[in-house]
Amino acid sequence: MQKEKIKQAIEILEELNIDLWITFVRESETIHDPCLDMIVGTNCTWQSAFMVSRNGKTIAIIGSLDKERIKNTGVFDDIRVYVSGIGESLISAIRELNPKEIAINTSINDHMSDGLTHGMYETLMEYLSKAEFDGKMLSSEKIISALRGRKSVTELERIKASIAATEEIYSRVSTFMKPGMSEKNVADFILDCVYKQNLETSWEENSCPAVFTGPFSAGAHADPTARTIEKGHVLNIDFGAKKDGYCSDIQRTWYFLRDGEKEAPEPVMRGFNTIIESVQKTAEAICPGKMGCEIDDVARNYILSRGYPEFQHGTGHQVGRSTHDGAGGLSPRWERYGETPFYRLEEGQVYTIEPRLPIDGYGVATVEEMIVVTKNGFEWLSHPQKEILLIG
Amino acid sequence: MQKEKIKQAIEILEELNIDLWITFVRESETIHDPCLDMIVGTNCTWQSAFMVSRNGKTIAIIGSLDKERIKNTGVFDDIRVYVSGIGESLISAIRELNPKEIAINTSINDHMSDGLTHGMYETLMEYLSKAEFDGKMLSSEKIISALRGRKSVTELERIKASIAATEEIYSRVSTFMKPGMSEKNVADFILDCVYKQNLETSWEENSCPAVFTGPFSAGAHADPTARTIEKGHVLNIDFGAKKDGYCSDIQRTWYFLRDGEKEAPEPVMRGFNTIIESVQKTAEAICPGKMGCEIDDVARNYILSRGYPEFQHGTGHQVGRSTHDGAGGLSPRWERYGETPFYRLEEGQVYTIEPRLPIDGYGVATVEEMIVVTKNGFEWLSHPQKEILLIG
Numbered sequence: 176m177q178k179e180k181i182k183q184a185i186e187i188l189e190e191l192n193i194d195l196w197i198t199f200v201r202e203s204e205t206i207h208d209p210c211l212d213m214i215v216g217t218n219c220t221w222q223s224a225f226m227v228s229r230n231g232k233t234i235a236i237i238g239s240l241d242k243e244r245i246k247n248t249g250v251f252d253d254i255r256v257y258v259s260g261i262g263e264s265l266i267s268a269i270r271e272l273n274p275k276e277i278a279i280n281t282s283i284n285d286h287m288s289d290g291l292t293h294g295m296y297e298t299l300m301e302y303l304s305k306a307e308f309d310g311k312m313l314s315s316e317k318i319i320s321a322l323r324g325r326k327s328v329t330e331l332e333r334i335k336a337s338i339a340a341t342e343e344i345y346s347r348v349s350t351f352m353k354p355g356m357s358e359k360n361v362a363d364f365i366l367d368c369v370y371k372q373n374l375e376t377s378w379e380e381n382s383c384p385a386v387f388t389g390p391f392s393a394g395a396h397a398d399p400t401a402r403t404i405e406k407g408h409v410l411n412i413d414f415g416a417k418k419d420g421y422c423s424d425i426q427r428t429w430y431f432l433r434d435g436e437k438e439a440p441e442p443v444m445r446g447f448n449t450i451i452e453s454v455q456k457t458a459e460a461i462c463p464g465k466m467g468c469e470i471d472d473v474a475r476n477y478i479l480s481r482g483y484p485e486f487q488h489g490t491g492h493q494v495g496r497s498t499h500d501g502a503g504g505l506s507p508r509w510e511r512y513g514e515t516p517f518y519r520l521e522e523g524q525v526y527t528i529e530p531r532l533p534i535d536g537y538g539v540a541t542v543e544e545m546i547v548v549t550k551n552g553f554e555w556l557s558h559p560q561k562e563i564l565l566i567g
Numbered sequence: 568m569q570k571e572k573i574k575q576a577i578e579i580l581e582e583l584n585i586d587l588w589i590t591f592v593r594e595s596e597t598i599h600d601p602c603l604d605m606i607v608g609t610n611c612t613w614q615s616a617f618m619v620s621r622n623g624k625t626i627a628i629i630g631s632l633d634k635e636r637i638k639n640t641g642v643f644d645d646i647r648v649y650v651s652g653i654g655e656s657l658i659s660a661i662r663e664l665n666p667k668e669i670a671i672n673t674s675i676n677d678h679m680s681d682g683l684t685h686g687m688y689e690t691l692m693e694y695l696s697k698a699e700f701d702g703k704m705l706s707s708e709k710i711i712s713a714l715r716g717r718k719s720v721t722e723l724e725r726i727k728a729s730i731a732a733t734e735e736i737y738s739r740v741s742t743f744m745k746p747g748m749s750e751k752n753v754a755d756f757i758l759d760c761v762y763k764q765n766l767e768t769s770w771e772e773n774s775c776p777a778v779f780t781g782p783f784s785a786g787a788h789a790d791p792t793a794r795t796i797e798k799g800h801v802l803n804i805d806f807g808a809k810k811d812g813y814c815s816d817i818q819r820t821w822y823f824l825r826d827g828e829k830e831a832p833e834p835v836m837r838g839f840n841t842i843i844e845s846v847q848k849t850a851e852a853i854c855p856g857k858m859g860c861e862i863d864d865v866a867r868n869y870i871l872s873r874g875y876p877e878f879q880h881g882t883g884h885q886v887g888r889s890t891h892d893g894a895g896g897l898s899p900r901w902e903r904y905g906e907t908p909f910y911r912l913e914e915g916q917v918y919t920i921e922p923r924l925p926i927d928g929y930g931v932a933t934v935e936e937m938i939v940v941t942k943n944g945f946e947w948l949s950h951p952q953k954e955i956l957l958i959g
Binding site: 284288 | 601
């Protein structure tokens with residue numbers, strides 16, 4: 176897998192006209208540059224430089240104690256080991272490769288491309304100056320964004336397997352939930368399924384799953400509480416199983432029928448259908464070349480046009496090794512998203528679509544689906560929810 | 568626990584004459600500043616600033632979706648929530664606090680104090696300039712080093728509980744191991760104990776435990792292999808259980824008797840005893856105020872004086888929430904350790920002592936004990952290995 180990604184990285188360097196990409200880390204179990212999982216596949220203790228060069232050369236400079244571990248991954252062709260300090264080996268590798276451009280993992284916009292700490296940045300700059308490097312320093316965000324975004328066949332298969340696991344657990348939850356249970360009971364049931372199947376949660380388990388029942392529930396990202404499911408509640412769950420290192424992220428919405436009800440009341444149906452319609456319209460707008468914010472507009476404006484308040488987050492994000500993956504998202508043009516709403520969609524990227532709206536007196540309606548960008552449009556990865564799930 | 572640490576932090580700010588300490592993060596599940604575990608206790612998605620001020624004020628500025636989660640921790644008194652971008656709230660908080668010095672999590676020396684990425688550093692600098700901050704910027708390494716190092720009573724109790732769990736597992740391993748088993752078999756047995764007791768491993772489990780049998784085994788930090796235990800092998804294990812968020816890190820050495828042997832042969836005894844003696848001498852040298860490198864000298868020079876090669880790592884490191892914790896270590900004056908060998912020992916710090924030496928033709932002897940620095944010296948936390956463990 177890492178070898179596949181390194182090969183892709185070399186192609187991307189050629190495409191972007193960048194001579195060398197350096198991932199520079201230490202004690203990576205504690206401060207973890209997310210690139211390591213993609214291109215190295217293990218951690219390292221001392222200062223380590225993983226260099227991928229446009230001419231196809233791959234060099235790892237590592238502390239002596241990490242040698243076996245890095246060698247066993249079989250990813251880097253040229254492994255150079257030091258004992259007292261990395262300086263000498265690093266400087267001579269730079270001189271040898273003599274790059275015109277060096278990309279490093281620093282980015283104001285994209286946390287996935289910002290794995291280089293400021294202390295390590297200063298250290299690296301000192302070594303580069305000692306190596307008399309006088310070329311151009313760049314952010315690796317375009318490399319990483321392309322590399323994380325363009326899923327290989329194996330990667331897509333893994334994501335599909337995670338989605339299948341999530342959907343299977345959702346179908347169990349549907350038969351498990353009853354009025355009188357707490358959000359916490361529901362979350363515990365889901366986590367139990369996760370453990371029994373040797374899966375992981377896609378994000379930290381105190382809010383994966385997130386379960387919200389009824390009006391006045393906590394907002395998104397909050398942990399499940401002791402709040403009890405009652406008849407007449409709209410309930411939604413945000414959950415994803417992670418399998419073989421790849422994540423899924425799906426939301427579903429239920430309604431608990433009151434005595435005598437056969438279906439959800441009109442305001443619930445109207446809210447839920449607005450969400451379903453906005454998901455469908457958003458998906459249909461997707462194709463390579465469009466900017467994330469253009470896609471975000473579709474969901475956001477539709478929900479506003481139906482008289483609901485604006486949701487306070489992006490319409491969707493990429494998914495991969497991480498739940499929030501890749502640089503560009505289907506995000507509004509807000510300060511906190513930096514430049515990323517203006518990134519253009521590429522074939523092979525996996526996105527969520529997850530609008531949200533409150534239904535006064537009932538709860539929150541959310542549906543989150545996953546799609547992959549294809550050559551001319553999109554394909555569903557999840558099986559889209561079409562009807563509100565009724566319990567009662 | 569986090570509240571205890573924030574209180575300690577305010578005292579340390581006073582001690583160090585620093586007005587304000589800012590921990591500035593985003594998507595902290597992916598890029599994780601290790602300070603968060605100590606002073607926040609949960610993750611956050613959008614740009615977030617956790618401010619601890621010398622006058623006792625604590626402010627968290629966070630994205631709206633993270634509100635419940637941060638509120639529920641109950642650690643920060645003043646929680647300010649934004650939707651579109653953090654800039655405005657951050658700038659006004661800085662103006663309001665009007666600090667003369669601001670410490671941030673960046674450090675060339677200490678990875679534990681280097682949680683601020685370079686991209687986030689640039690973002691923060693821009694906000695500080697907009698806030699017209701013209702005071703002094705400092706590394707928080709002294710704050711973090713003191714904060715991580717000085718263990719509270721609760722913290723020490725947790726570390727002791729982890730050590731007890733590790734020692735219990737070691738005693739099981741001693742009766743489990745037999746010639747003919749592979750390093751991998753032994754590692755799997757230990758991991759099985761860890762899972763059954765609902766513990767975690769102190770570092771990533773492909774090398775926790777690390778198991779090395781016989782001569783020509785892989786060096787430290789390598790993953791267990793299919794190499795088989797044979798009679799006449801020296802075998803060592805490096806392992807630590809993690810319990811309630813606190814780590815342990817202990818190494819033990821065994822010898823597998825050959826047919827007819829009642830004890831280990833002379834070269835094995837000499838090597839093993841050199842390790843035991845060096846651990847004892849090192850521990851006895853420990854007291855507050857000494858520099859880490861002075862303590863390192865004791866173990867290193869003793870082993871050299873007995874004619875063995877120099878080990879290629881520090882004599883010991885601090886242990887806490889992380890296996891490699893705190894800034895200062897019992898380290899040699901080598902480039903890769905930066906300034907940290909010159910940090911002075913403080914009461915309440917927990918260190919490992921872990922010299923190592925090869926015994927030609929048999930394997931590697933290592934023993935790793937854990938101690939806490941007391942007012943006048945040290946106390947053992949682990950029960951020191953005194954005799955080589957014999958199997959056969």
